[in-house]
Amino acid sequence: MLRNWQKRAGVSLIEVMIAMAILSTLALPMGMFLVEQMRGSSQLGDYYQILNLLEEKLEIVLDMRFQDIPVGDVKDVLVESQGSRGLDLRPAEVARNMVNFRMRCEMLPVNFSALKDAASNELQSIVAEDGMKRVEIFAEWGDKRQHSLNLVAYRANL
16 A cells, blocks of 8 residues: 555656646746846836936026027037036946937027007017027937937027
C-alpha cells in the first residue's frame, strides 16, 4: 500500500511542462507591458521637464522690455535685456536628450477704433504698426524620432 501512495504523490514531467507553458503565456505579456509602461513613463517625464523649461523661457520673454524682444528667428544665443533676466536659447541636456531651443517673433499691427466723429458720424480708427508681438518658442529633441513642443504668447506695447 505504501508504493501506491508514492506513485500518486509525485508530479509528472508532462504536468510540469503544461504548468510552465501556462505560466509563460501569462508572464511574457505582463513583462512586456511593464517594460513599455516604464518606457512611456520616462518619455512622459521628459515631455513635462521640457514643457516646464519652455514655460519658464516664455515667462522670461514676457518680462522683458518690448524693445528688447528680437523680431525674427533666434536660436543658440543668450538674448539679454535691461532690467530683467536674459533669455537663454542655447541647447540644454534634459534626461539624456540634447534639446534645441529657438524663438520666432513677429510684429503685428493693432487697429484701434475710437469714438464716432460728431461731424461725419464715422468711426475713427488708428493703426499702430508696432503695437503687438507674437512670440513662439520651440523645443526640439530626439535622435531616432524627432520630438517637438512649442508655446505661443502675445506681448502688447503698452
